[in-house]
Amino acid sequence: MTGWEVIADHYNYYVTIFLMVAGLYIVIARGNMIKKLVGLGLFQTSVYLLYLSPGRIIGGTAPIIDERFSVYSNPLPHVLMLTAIVVGVATLAVGLALVVRISEEYGTIDEDEIFAKDEDQ
Amino acid sequence: MVSFIQGVLLTLLAAVTIAIVRQRNLFGVVILAGIYSFLMASVMIVLDAVDVAMTEASVGAGISTVVLLAALYLTGSREYPSAHTAAVPLFVSAVTAVALIWGTNELPRFGLADAPIHRHVAPSYLEASAKHEMPPNVVTAVLADFRGYDTLGETTVIFTGGVGVMLLLRGRRKRLKSGKEGKEGRA
Numbered sequence: 001m002t003g004w005e006v007i008a009d010h011y012n013y014y015v016t017i018f019l020m021v022a023g024l025y026i027v028i029a030r031g032n033m034i035k036k037l038v039g040l041g042l043f044q045t046s047v048y049l050l051y052l053s054p055g056r057i058i059g060g061t062a063p064i065i066d067e068r069f070s071v072y073s074n075p076l077p078h079v080l081m082l083t084a085i086v087v088g089v090a091t092l093a094v095g096l097a098l099v100v101r102i103s104e105e106y107g108t109i110d111e112d113e114i115f116a117k118d119e120d121q
Numbered sequence: 122m123v124s125f126i127q128g129v130l131l132t133l134l135a136a137v138t139i140a141i142v143r144q145r146n147l148f149g150v151v152i153l154a155g156i157y158s159f160l161m162a163s164v165m166i167v168l169d170a171v172d173v174a175m176t177e178a179s180v181g182a183g184i185s186t187v188v189l190l191a192a193l194y195l196t197g198s199r200e201y202p203s204a205h206t207a208a209v210p211l212f213v214s215a216v217t218a219v220a221l222i223w224g225t226n227e228l229p230r231f232g233l234a235d236a237p238i239h240r241h242v243a244p245s246y247l248e249a250s251a252k253h254e255m256p257p258n259v260v261t262a263v264l265a266d267f268r269g270y271d272t273l274g275e276t277t278v279i280f281t282g283g284v285g286v287m288l289l290l291r292g293r294r295k296r297l298k299s300g301k302e303g304k305e306g307r308a
Contacts, residue, residue: 011123013225015131021218022138029210032200034147034192038154041185042138045161048177052168057239058232062169063259065251071234073169074243075259081173082264083275089180089188090282096192097289103196104296112204 012053019046031111033099037092044088051077051084123231127167134160147198151189158182172260 007014019042026039055074063075103109106117123131137157144150158181165174229236246267247259255262264272 008123008128009230010225010228011128011131012231013228014222015135017218017221017225018135019138020221021214022142024217025210025214026142028213029203029205029207030200031203032147034189034196035150035200038141038150038189041154042141042157045157045177045181048161048173049164052165052170052173053231054229054236054238055170056168056232057234060169060234062171063247064171065247065257065259072247072259074239075246075263076243077238078170078173078260079263079268081170082176082260083271085173085176085180086275087278089184090279092185093188094282094285094289096188097286099192100195100293101289104293109196110201 012049016046016049016053019043019049033102033109033111034096037095037099040095041088041092044084048081048084051081124167127164130160130164130167134164145200145202147193147200148190150200151186151193154189155182155186158185172258 023039023041023043023046026042027036030036030039055077057071057073060071060073061069063072063078065072099109102114106114108114108117134157137153137160141150141153141157144153158177161181162174162178165171165177246263250256250259250262250266255266
């Protein structure tokens with residue numbers, strides 16, 4: 001296999017890794033808590049891609065049984081990721097509720113300012 | 122081999138991600154996150170995951186955006202540049218990326234029908250759902266019939282999340298009215 005073929009074969013995984021690392025970077029580097037939660041969301045969605053990519057079969061179809069088709073994609077990653085999406089939005093909602101409470105108590109949602117106010121007390 | 126349209130969608134996804142990282146206006150970030158979710162849903166359709174795509178479009182682009190906008194309304198929508206240098210986070214991210222890319226070397230090629238993932242339990246689920254006359258959509262059959270208790274657990278998680286949000290935000294209006302010193306929100 002030439003280099004280009006390797007890249008074309010693994011392009012899904014490269015983009016998955018990029019999304020994952022971008023989410024990780026936002027969570028570590030950015031101080032704003034809502035931005036952090038969006039970064040966490042990026043990290044989560046990259047995991048969806050990681051699971052769904054190997055489930056696809058070229059020449060296959062979506063896993064809905066019909067006598068005209070014989071090759072189906074793997075349905076199990078789909079089931080797992082349906083659960084992950086729904087749980088993801090639940091964690092996002094709880095995280096944002098915490099952010100709103102923090103903003104009420106501290107008047108800010110920036111990490112550095114919160115630490116500064118904690119040290120003042 | 123990845124198809125052309127899939128490559129284009131994935132590249133757009135990466136471009137939107139760069140925009141999300143660079144954007145400082147949080148309203149812009151939320152809208153970009155919505156675009157990101159719709160692109161992700163399109164990629165999922167290309168990957169034959171139609172049920173997941175539908176859920177991502179409604180939950181990821183719909184509910185998440187609404188919840189994020191509500192939180193922005195209650196907190197304020199400007200992100201201030203951090204005082205720290207970005208060197209350490211960049212280094213951690215780069216090392217993680219290199220390790221993960223190194224890990225992709227041994228993965229099977231994209232889209233092959235004889236990859237290990239397609240030869241383990243998946244065929245038996247496809248056969249059993251056809252044999253027992255379950256719903257033609259195998260994802261529905263697995264979710265509601267084979268693994269019904271897991272779905273019940275998932276519902277429990279959402280219920281717990283909802284209760285948690287309600288407990289956290291309970292009495293918010295009362296607190297705002299009593300208005301203690303130094304507790305004014307930026308909104």
